[in-house]
Amino acid sequence: xxxxxxxxxxxxxxxxxxQPNKNIAASKxxxxxxxxxxxxxxxxxxxPIIVKPFLMDEHxxxxxxxxEFVKANPEWSKSKVKRLFADSNYLEHWKTDFDxxxxxxxxxxxxxxxxxxxxxxxxxxxxxxxxxxxxxxxIAGNAPPKNTAYTSIxxxxxQWYEKPSLPVLPNVKSTYCNTYGLYDMHGLIWEWxxxxxxxxxTGDSRNTTNDDNNLFCAGASINVTNREDYAAFLRYxxxxxxxxxxxxxxxxxxxxxxxxxxxxx
Amino acid sequence: xxKYVKMILAASLLYGCTNGNIAAVDNRAxxxxxxxPAVVKNNSAANGQSIFAVxxxxxxxxxxxxxxxxxxGKPTVIGMIFTRCGAAxxxxxxxxxxxxxxxxxxxxxxxxxxxxxxxxxxNAGQLQMFANEMGLDKDWLLLHGSEEAVRTLSVLLNVQYxxxxxxxxxxxxxISVLDKNGVLAFQKEGLDPDQKEMTxxxxxxxx
Numbered sequence: 001x002x003x004x005x006x007x008x009x010x011x012x013x014x015x016x017x018x019q020p021n022k023n024i025a026a027s028k029x030x031x032x033x034x035x036x037x038x039x040x041x042x043x044x045x046x047x048p049i050i051v052k053p054f055l056m057d058e059h060x061x062x063x064x065x066x067x068e069f070v071k072a073n074p075e076w077s078k079s080k081v082k083r084l085f086a087d088s089n090y091l092e093h094w095k096t097d098f099d100x101x102x103x104x105x106x107x108x109x110x111x112x113x114x115x116x117x118x119x120x121x122x123x124x125x126x127x128x129x130x131x132x133x134x135x136x137x138x139i140a141g142n143a144p145p146k147n148t149a150y151t152s153i154x155x156x157x158x159q160w161y162e163k164p165s166l167p168v169l170p171n172v173k174s175t176y177c178n179t180y181g182l183y184d185m186h187g188l189i190w191e192w193x194x195x196x197x198x199x200x201x202t203g204d205s206r207n208t209t210n211d212d213n214n215l216f217c218a219g220a221s222i223n224v225t226n227r228e229d230y231a232a233f234l235r236y237x238x239x240x241x242x243x244x245x246x247x248x249x250x251x252x253x254x255x256x257x258x259x260x261x262x263x264x265x
Numbered sequence: 266x267x268k269y270v271k272m273i274l275a276a277s278l279l280y281g282c283t284n285g286n287i288a289a290v291d292n293r294a295x296x297x298x299x300x301x302p303a304v305v306k307n308n309s310a311a312n313g314q315s316i317f318a319v320x321x322x323x324x325x326x327x328x329x330x331x332x333x334x335x336x337x338g339k340p341t342v343i344g345m346i347f348t349r350c351g352a353a354x355x356x357x358x359x360x361x362x363x364x365x366x367x368x369x370x371x372x373x374x375x376x377x378x379x380x381x382x383x384x385x386x387x388n389a390g391q392l393q394m395f396a397n398e399m400g401l402d403k404d405w406l407l408l409h410g411s412e413e414a415v416r417t418l419s420v421l422l423n424v425q426y427x428x429x430x431x432x433x434x435x436x437x438x439x440i441s442v443l444d445k446n447g448v449l450a451f452q453k454e455g456l457d458p459d460q461k462e463m464t465x466x467x468x469x470x471x472x
Contacts, residue, residue, distance in 0.1 A: 198425060
């Protein structure tokens with residue numbers, strides 16, 4: 001049965017697989033259609049946010065890719081990085097400043113994790129790219145899998161959330177490919193967004209906000225537009241718990257960029 | 266039923282996380298305080314913790330370009346606002362004014378800075394108008410900058426904000442105090458009429 005699924009996956013996801021493995025560091029980008037986006041927690045009267053089309057890395061930035069960046073920008077090496085920009089867990093799984101480590105060979109092409117928001121932004125800027133906004137990431141991530149084994153993205157995500165993390169982080173492109181051609185939007189790591197510190201709720205929201213009625217923490221999800229989407233609860237909650245210098249072993253990133261004007265149809 | 270349980274779990278997780286977040290801010294403040302003598306002694310950019318390391322350029326209400334590092338040498342009281350804000354922002358500003366008044370003669374030894382979330386509408390002219398409305402004297406710095414610059418500062422100051430479709434902002438209300446080296450020394454979240462704690466911390470930094 002597993003083989004059948006694997007074959008099905010291969011056939012259905014064929015176009016996504018066209019990049020051979022050796023090109024995995026080429027960081028291909030795919031076009032994401034824009035559209036209107038409504039956060040799951042907003043009240044019905046809130047207007048949706050309009051998102052313009054953009055390009056997004058087809059997979060998360062890998063350890064090998066990040067190493068290139070660190071070599072070119074030594075101020076982002078483990079020993080040189082400013083504590084303001086990355087906590088002490090920064091790249092803690094790497095052997096040294098410029099060496100991922102021979103024993104870590106199996107994660108060379110796995111998403112780089114233990115990177116702060118500042119480091120992720122610096123990487124994207126170095127590539128003439130940027131971090132995606134939450135709205136962009138959510139639009140991209142909500143596209144259904146090409147793999148028909150999963151009929152519901154929410155079911156798939158919840159299965160992942162329920163699983164304990166693996167001792168060795170799998171390589172990029174090891175989970176599913178969605179209809180945009182993006183890999184591993186869920187199922188491998190959490191990803192940084194530019195505006196991760198967007199105002200959702202704070203622990204003491206009762207006395208600090210001007211929007212109490214729209215908040216799910218104090219308001220017990222009264223205004224949640226899609227009550228099914230508890231996966232999004234977790235994602236937004238995780239983002240809300242982060243700070244820019246945090247380096248977490250399940251958190252990486254991928255970059256986006258605006259569509260160059262000459263390429264517009 | 267199972268779904269409900271999960272939602273409650275998720276909600277409680279969120280609650281726990283955000284609480285943890287605030288606790289972390291407090292921890293850092295404590296660490297920074299205890300590390301202060303060493304910082305002053307070797308002046309080594311405050312062990313890499315100084316917010317002045319940010320290289321973004323802001324513009325003042327007088328159309329002067331400003332790097333945050335130019336605030337060094339004095340403690341800085343800093344808040345983030347937008348001038349078209351209904352209720353909370355004038356309150357933050359008023360709280361900061363109060364802090365200034367309570368400092369009395371020490372007032373001029375402290376920078377007072379407001380930074381706008383509204384990168385589109387709050388230009389220098391608008392900020393100057395807001396300063397006049399709020400009765401802020403020329404010693405106040407009202408800053409605007411690029412979206413990147415403002416987001417970066419908000420991340421460094423643990424201020425959450427989000428722009429809505431109408432161009433207004435939902436945001437947390439935080440007043441931060443930086444020491445003279447640009448290290449976050451103290452933060453107060455929420456609108457609090459009593460700034461005794463805040464002024465106490467500032468006076469400690471002036472010692």
